[in-house]
Amino acid sequence: MSERHMKLGAFLMAGGHHIAAWRHPDAHAPAGSDIDHFIAVARIAERGKFDMIFIEDAAAIRERNPDLASQAARSTAFEPLSLLAAIAVNTSHVGLVATASTSYTEPYGLARSFAALDQLSGGRAGWNLVTSASELEAENFASSGLRPHSQRYERAEEFADAALALWDGVEDGTYFPAGGETFADHSKLHPVHWHGKHFAVDGILESQRSPQGRPIMVQAGASDVGKDLAARTADVVFAASQTKAEAQAYYADVKLRLGKYGRGQDDLKVMPGISPIVGATEEEAKAKYRALQEFIPDAVGVALLASYLSVQDLSAYPLDGPLPEMPQTNLIQSRQQLIVDLGKREGLSIRELARHFAGARGHWQVVGTPSQVADAMEERFLDGAADGFNVMAPLFPSGLEDFVTLVVPELQRRGVFRKEYEGRTLRRNLGVASPSKG
Amino acid sequence: MLLGYSLTPFGHDPDAWTKARDRRRLGFDALLDQVAAAEAAGFDFVLLADRLGVRPVDDLSSVAVPFEPTLLASALATRADRIGIVAAASTAQHEPYNLARRFASLDLVSKGRAGWLVVPDDGDAGRGNEYVDVVTALWDSFEDDAFIYDKAAGRFFDPSKMHVAHHQGAYLAVRGPLNVNRSPQGRPVLAHLLEEGDDALAARTGELLLLQADTVEGLVAIAARMIRSVEAAGRRRSDVRLVANIVPVVAESEQALGEDGRILPIAGIQMDGTPEMIADRLQELATATDLEGFTILPPSLEMGQRFLGDVVPELGRRGLIGSRRQETLRDRLGLAQPVHPAASGKEVSA
Numbered sequence: 060m061s062e063r064h065m066k067l068g069a070f071l072m073a074g075g076h077h078i079a080a081w082r083h084p085d086a087h088a089p090a091g092s093d094i095d096h097f098i099a100v101a102r103i104a105e106r107g108k109f110d111m112i113f114i115e116d117a118a119a120i121r122e123r124n125p126d127l128a129s130q131a132a133r134s135t136a137f138e139p140l141s142l143l144a145a146i147a148v149n150t151s152h153v154g155l156v157a158t159a160s161t162s163y164t165e166p167y168g169l170a171r172s173f174a175a176l177d178q179l180s181g182g183r184a185g186w187n188l189v190t191s192a193s194e195l196e197a198e199n200f201a202s203s204g205l206r207p208h209s210q211r212y213e214r215a216e217e218f219a220d221a222a223l224a225l226w227d228g229v230e231d232g233t234y235f236p237a238g239g240e241t242f243a244d245h246s247k248l249h250p251v252h253w254h255g256k257h258f259a260v261d262g263i264l265e266s267q268r269s270p271q272g273r274p275i276m277v278q279a280g281a282s283d284v285g286k287d288l289a290a291r292t293a294d295v296v297f298a299a300s301q302t303k304a305e306a307q308a309y310y311a312d313v314k315l316r317l318g319k320y321g322r323g324q325d326d327l328k329v330m331p332g333i334s335p336i337v338g339a340t341e342e343e344a345k346a347k348y349r350a351l352q353e354f355i356p357d358a359v360g361v362a363l364l365a366s367y368l369s370v371q372d373l374s375a376y377p378l379d380g381p382l383p384e385m386p387q388t389n390l391i392q393s394r395q396q397l398i399v400d401l402g403k404r405e406g407l408s409i410r411e412l413a414r415h416f417a418g419a420r421g422h423w424q425v426v427g428t429p430s431q432v433a434d435a436m437e438e439r440f441l442d443g444a445a446d447g448f449n450v451m452a453p454l455f456p457s458g459l460e461d462f463v464t465l466v467v468p469e470l471q472r473r474g475v476f477r478k479e480y481e482g483r484t485l486r487r488n489l490g491v492a493s494p495s496k497g
Numbered sequence: 498m499l500l501g502y503s504l505t506p507f508g509h510d511p512d513a514w515t516k517a518r519d520r521r522r523l524g525f526d527a528l529l530d531q532v533a534a535a536e537a538a539g540f541d542f543v544l545l546a547d548r549l550g551v552r553p554v555d556d557l558s559s560v561a562v563p564f565e566p567t568l569l570a571s572a573l574a575t576r577a578d579r580i581g582i583v584a585a586a587s588t589a590q591h592e593p594y595n596l597a598r599r600f601a602s603l604d605l606v607s608k609g610r611a612g613w614l615v616v617p618d619d620g621d622a623g624r625g626n627e628y629v630d631v632v633t634a635l636w637d638s639f640e641d642d643a644f645i646y647d648k649a650a651g652r653f654f655d656p657s658k659m660h661v662a663h664h665q666g667a668y669l670a671v672r673g674p675l676n677v678n679r680s681p682q683g684r685p686v687l688a689h690l691l692e693e694g695d696d697a698l699a700a701r702t703g704e705l706l707l708l709q710a711d712t713v714e715g716l717v718a719i720a721a722r723m724i725r726s727v728e729a730a731g732r733r734r735s736d737v738r739l740v741a742n743i744v745p746v747v748a749e750s751e752q753a754l755g756e757d758g759r760i761l762p763i764a765g766i767q768m769d770g771t772p773e774m775i776a777d778r779l780q781e782l783a784t785a786t787d788l789e790g791f792t793i794l795p796p797s798l799e800m801g802q803r804f805l806g807d808v809v810p811e812l813g814r815r816g817l818i819g820s821r822r823q824e825t826l827r828d829r830l831g832l833a834q835p836v837h838p839a840a841s842g843k844e845v846s847a
Contacts, residue, residue: 168590234523243556
């Protein structure tokens with residue numbers, strides 16, 4: 060393939076990524092609990108030839124204060140694997156990436172679940188590995204306890220290796236060996252006997268081998284250990300970058316690390332988030348954006364900002380003043396830095412930062428015409444800032460529908476995005492290397 | 498008469514695969530075909546029993562469905578839209594918060610047709626008891642009418658109708674609330690498989706009781722014991738449904754009877770006979786044992802088809818199977834919607 064194509068993910072979220080999306084007059088407020096809504100949105104992504112849809116996750120309601128929790132549509136959601144299993148058998152080509160934590164699950168159960176998703180979808184499953192940082196999640200698994208940053212990653216490293224071993228436990232053609240008198244060819248089974256620091260696993264998965272070898276591994280970690288884990292094990296890395304320079308620095312950093320693990324530059328796709336608000340004209344796009352911003356209650360926006368900064372509360376500070384100095388935390392260090400930098404660079408007040416983050420939650424936001432959005436994407440794609448993008452539509456289904464009808468044809472016309480799927484598996488469409496046959 | 502269908506790729510007979518050597522039988526489409534046929538025949542639920550929580554160490558079984566059952570259930574639910582789906586999950590293999598989410602999500606995907614076959618820890622009955630209570634409390638995180646979606650006021654749910662479990666027990670500590678909406682049927686249906694041994698947890702919490710015995714005498718004994726245990730736990734007979742495992746070997750005619758004559762190595766009461774004979778025996782057994790119905794464990798795909806094609810219509814002619822229009826599994830089973838503890842005045846927090 061001489062032409063390099065960008066990869067596209069559709070990051071789905073209930074009625075939209077915008078925190079107030081559910082209040083929009085067009086919004087189907089119960090979208091987050093409506094399977095028919097999700098299947099319809101996944102089919103829009105598939106019509107747009109997206110590589111994948113992506114579902115985030117937290118094993119908790121993310122807000123401790125019930126009054127604030129009750130104002131956020133994100134408070135409740137489908138468990139991601141259950142959701143994607145349902146979507147898998149109602150779509151045919153689009154990849155299905157679910158977030159799952161290594162801190163509150165164990166390798167056998169999780170590897171088994173992703174193997175099932177991979178079989179149900181004919182080889183379209185992906186796992187976004189996260190290590191879970193929030194106290195609210197930890198309290199739902201209090202016997203496990205919250206681990207400091209370094210130990211969470213140590214556990215994640217071992218978890219990923221154990222999961223890979225389980226997926227490699229069954230070779231192709233294990234069931235019904237040719238001319239055989241047995242149900243399964245035992246010479247093609249490789250039972251796992253894993254006895255590590257964090258896990259003991261003895262067994263095999265009762266599943267055929269994945270049609271794509273193994274599920275695709277996705278990560279979003281932006282700390283040093285996170286980037287190393289991604290460089291060693293991931294096929295795709297998501298990232299939150301505001302400016303092109305930040306995105307280029309991140310891209311170069313992650314790609315440089317691949318060499319350490321003997322991997323090629325194309326073996327890991329860097330796909331930062333983009334929050335596009337598309338209109339037929341620039342004015343129409345801006346009007347769409349303003350209409351959404353109006354629905355953000357300040358209390359909700361500021362609480363969300365506080366959670367990204369990993370601080371308890373910002374209500375003691377004036378809304379129209381700057382951010383106070385932040386203590387170092389062992390939680391999501393990278394996101395905190397990004398917000399502090401943005402606030403200083405653009406001289407934004409707490410209210411302005413809160414609204415800004417409520418819209419795109421720290422991701423890159425582009426408001427404009429189809430060709431303006433395509434320009435912005437193409438520039439970062441060609442200038443070493445991205446292999447593709449994780450598209451975060453502000454509203455579903457209309458925001459994704461706009462992108463698929465208006466922006467995708469523009470990207471195709473410019474020759475930077477596929478017109479047809481290359482194959483039926485996510486691995487084939489992403490164009491990342493297949494693992495050995497196990 | 499309630500009817501359940503226990504799903505396997507080839508049938509419950511460990512040798513059944515030799516008569517259907519086709520890898521496609523292991524795939525989703527073939528499994529869906531079986532479920533759709535059971536649904537069309539009027540079955541109330543499909544059972545995904547999953548080796549009952551036993552993980553394979555170095556072998557693959559032709560009797561096990563090669564999919565993690567809760568996810569297979571979710572996929573099936575979108576393509577078969579009337580039948581209930583009961584999936585096994587072990588309390589030893591999932592954190593309670595994760596399991597509560599899986600089944601709450603499955604209940605949303607299936608629009609209220611989910612059931613959890615509780616596979617409790619082998620070792621410690623205390624943990625199993627506490628675990629089911631935690632899951633139930635998490636399912637009660639929101640009252641039935643909590644979600645108001647008030648766009649003008651910016652209020653997604655009524656915070657006074659959200660309940661935080663704050664569970665701190667001998668085995669488990671789980672704060673809550675669950676981050677999934679209230680189930681369309683209140684809570685997923687709790688099922689238990691009962692043979693011998695400790696039935697206290699099933700008697701206290703079970704709703705769909707799946708009885709497994711190899712003989713009629715054994716079945717009568719288990720059913721009587723369970724009814725006593727349920728009542729001893731302070732519940733009514735009408736709070737539970739008793740359903741027995743049956744292995745039907747359907748002969749095409751009286752002449753063909755006993756051609757095989759094998760006793761199959763399957764846990765359940767084997768019934769050999771013509772469709773009329775099997776219908777007679779099911780009817781007698783239900784009356785004699787005070788059962789509401791049966792879970793069918795077809796020894797082979799062919800026997801499953803014969804049961805659906807020949808025995809079910811015979812049961813229909815006898816008026817034993819109504820045309821069921823109920824939407825949720827709970828309604829199909831005739832079980833009452835659980836009253837949320839907040840509405841009944843009970844303390845919600847553990």
